[in-house]
Amino acid sequence: MSLFDRFKPLIRSHASVKSCGADPFGIRMDRVLSPTEAMIGGRRTILAGTNNYLGLTFDADSIDAAHAALAAFGTGTTGSRIANGSYAGHTDLERGLAEFYGYDHAMVFTTGYQANLGIISTLAGPQDYLIIDADCHASIYDACRLGSATVIRFKHNDARDLDKRLQRLAGTDGNKIIIVEGIYSMLGDQAPLAEIAAVKRKHGAYLVVDEAHSMGVLGATGRGLVEEADVQSDVDFVVGTFSKSLGAIGGFCVSSHPDFDVLRVACRPYMFTASLPPSIVASVLAALKVMRARPELRTKLWTNVDTLYDGLARNGFELGVQKGPVVAVHLPSPEQAIEMWHALLEAGIYVNLALPPATPNNSALLRCSVCAAHSREQLETITETLTEIAFNTGLLETPAKVAFG
C-alpha cells in the first residue's frame, strides 16, 4: 500500500462534495468588507458562517492597539515563552483575563486548540480519568489521545449518565476530571452546567469548562455559561479562545489552583510552540476591554439570534433545540445539505456546511452563525433566501410566507 492509499475514501468523498460546483472546505474570501460581508468569487456575500459573535474583527480600538504594538514590538516573538521570553503584553493579557474571570491565575496559549490540548493532556496523569461529553470538540478528543489518562465518554448533556459513570469509578484511586463545553459548536446547545456541577460535587471530581463559543455570548458580563449558570465555585478550570468573540486568535485557561503556574514548565503545547505575536495580544486586550465596556453588543447579538432563529423556525425549518448564536439547520441528507449550501453561496450568503463525522448523530447541517453586527435586513435576507431555496429543492413542501414579527 502506498503512502496516500488510505486517504482514497476521503479523496472520493471530498470530490463528491466539491462536485456541487464549489468546495465548502476551501472557500476563499478575496476581500473582507466588514464583520458581516466579504467578496467571494467576485460576489458581495453576507457572512453567516463565522464565530464573530460580537462583530469585533473590525473594532477600531483593537486595530489601533494592534498597529501600535506592531510598531513598538515588531511582527513576532520568534519563539516560545519558556525558551525565548515573554513580552509585556503576554503577562498583561494574563492578568487581564484572570481579573475578568475572577480566578487567581491565567495562562495564554497560541491557539484555542492548543489550550485544550495542553491543559487536558497535562492535568490528567496515567492514573487519572477524563470523563468527557460525547459531543466535545476535536481539540478535546485530541487532548485525550495526547495524554496518558483513561478516557470515558458520557452521553451528550446527560448529567445522569455522567453520574452513573462516576459511580462506576467509585473506589478507584485516580483523579476524575470532567470536561464539558459552554456552547457546543455544531448544534449550538448549552451544557446543563448546574446539574453537572452537582454531580461533580457529589463525586469529588474536577470540572473543566470550555467557553470557546460562550465567551462574550452568555453571562451578565460575558464570561460565559459558568457565569450564566452561577457555578463558578464548582468550576476548577475555564478554557477559552480569542478567535471567536474577541475576533483574533489564541487560547487561554484560568484557574485558582495554587500550583497552576507549574503548568508553564510541564505543559508541552505551551512550552514547545512560538508565543502569540504582540499585535494579536494587543488586539485581544483591547477587544476584552470593548467587550466589558459595551454589554449592548451582547444584547444586540441576542436580538439578532431571535430574528434568525424565530424566522427560520416559523418557516418550518428543523433547528437545533436551543436558541443561540449558532443556528443549526438540520437537513435530511448530506446531498441536500451540499445542494442548499451551494445555492446559498450563489445567492450571496455564506454559511458552514457540516457533515459527518464532524457532526453529532450523523446529522447533515447548515450551520448559521449570528453576529451582533448583522443588520435586521441581512438576517431577513438569510431567512428569505434559505426558505426559497428549501422550497425550490423540495425540502419545504409549501412556500411559507416569510413574516417578521
Next chain:
Amino acid sequence: MASVRDETFNEISRMLDSYRKSAAPITTETDITRDLNLDSLAVMDLMMELEEKFDISIPLNLVPEIQTVGDLTATIQKIREDA
C-alpha cells in the same frame, strides 16, 4: 452450561446482527469494520449501546485495540470482571 464469556458473546452478536454485510454468521473472528456495515462513527455509537447494555464504561483508549468481535467480547468481559 454456557460460560459468562459465551453469554457476553451471544449478547454482542445479537446486537451486531443487523450490521452484517453477508449471510455469514457473526463469529469471534468477524472484523468489526471490515465485515460489518460500521464506520468509525458507528463504532462509537455501538460502544455507547454496549455500555448501556452491560452497564459498564468502555474506555476510549481501548477502542483502537478492538478489531474483531472476539476482541470486543474479551474487552467487555474483562471490564465486567474488574467491576
